[in-house]
Amino acid sequence: MTKTEAILGLNQEYLQLLSTGKSYLHSEVLPHWQALQKRARQAGYNLTAASAWRSFERQLAIWNGKALGKIPVYDRHSQAMDLSGLDDEQKVAAILIWSALPGTSRHHWGTDIDVYDAIAVPEGYEVQLTPEESAGPFAPLHAWLDQQIAAENCEGFYRPFVPGVGAIQPERWHLSHLPTAHQWQKHFDPERLRQLLAASDLELKDAILATLPQILEQYVYPYWQEDL
Ligand SMILES: [Zn+2]
Numbered sequence: 001m002t003k004t005e006a007i008l009g010l011n012q013e014y015l016q017l018l019s020t021g022k023s024y025l026h027s028e029v030l031p032h033w034q035a036l037q038k039r040a041r042q043a044g045y046n047l048t049a050a051s052a053w054r055s056f057e058r059q060l061a062i063w064n065g066k067a068l069g070k071i072p073v074y075d076r077h078s079q080a081m082d083l084s085g086l087d088d089e090q091k092v093a094a095i096l097i098w099s100a101l102p103g104t105s106r107h108h109w110g111t112d113i114d115v116y117d118a119i120a121v122p123e124g125y126e127v128q129l130t131p132e133e134s135a136g137p138f139a140p141l142h143a144w145l146d147q148q149i150a151a152e153n154c155e156g157f158y159r160p161f162v163p164g165v166g167a168i169q170p171e172r173w174h175l176s177h178l179p180t181a182h183q184w185q186k187h188f189d190p191e192r193l194r195q196l197l198a199a200s201d202l203e204l205k206d207a208i209l210a211t212l213p214q215i216l217e218q219y220v221y222p223y224w225q226e227d228l
């Protein structure tokens with residue numbers, strides 16, 4: 001059952017530390033990531049991971065921070081939202097626009113990476129990972145990535161969060177290693193997820209458990225790959 005646990009962000013058995021020493025990737029993905037970084041460097045970009053593997057506990061902290069108003073929640077236009085007037089189901093839907101339910105983040109798999117171009121970061125600027133950045137300082141990197149993906153020459157990486165798919169906002173900064181992710185998704189067990197969430201200190205838990213199948217249908221499964 002270790003892969004069933006790993007896909008929920010509960011163990012690090014399949015991971016390897018990046019050379020930056022800051023984040024982990026699936027050991028099968030790491031060489032492809034390094035190859036893509038090397039090619040990006042030759043094209044003039046410093047392709048850098050802002051975030052790669054993330055644990056269940058980390059995603060839980062992000063979720064609870066947003067539910068409790070300690071971390072800002074943004075609408076589809078990147079405007080900060082006030083959740084206080086919403087009922088619990090509306091709060092869940094608002095958070096899910098930009099943040100995965102703990103246990104369902106593709107970052108748990110070690111196959112997915114949020115990227116930016118370190119060369120293009122303005123001095124003194126902290127990377128936020130927003131649509132405005134992707135269309136601004138990091139636009140040339142993303143255009144280059146688009147070309148590699150369209151030519152099926154991107155070391156197996158593609159963008160899962162594109163317009164017109166599922167209910168999550170498009171995230172141009174989010175890359176996924178398709179062959180590895182496709183293998184990984186097969187180990188997902190929704191019943192194990194339900195148990196895990198029920199036993200956790202998740203905020204908005206009742207509203208989430210009451211609608212878990214619908215959440216998976218809207219925010220998780222649409223981003224999975226058909227059989228290759
Ligand atoms: Zn991401």
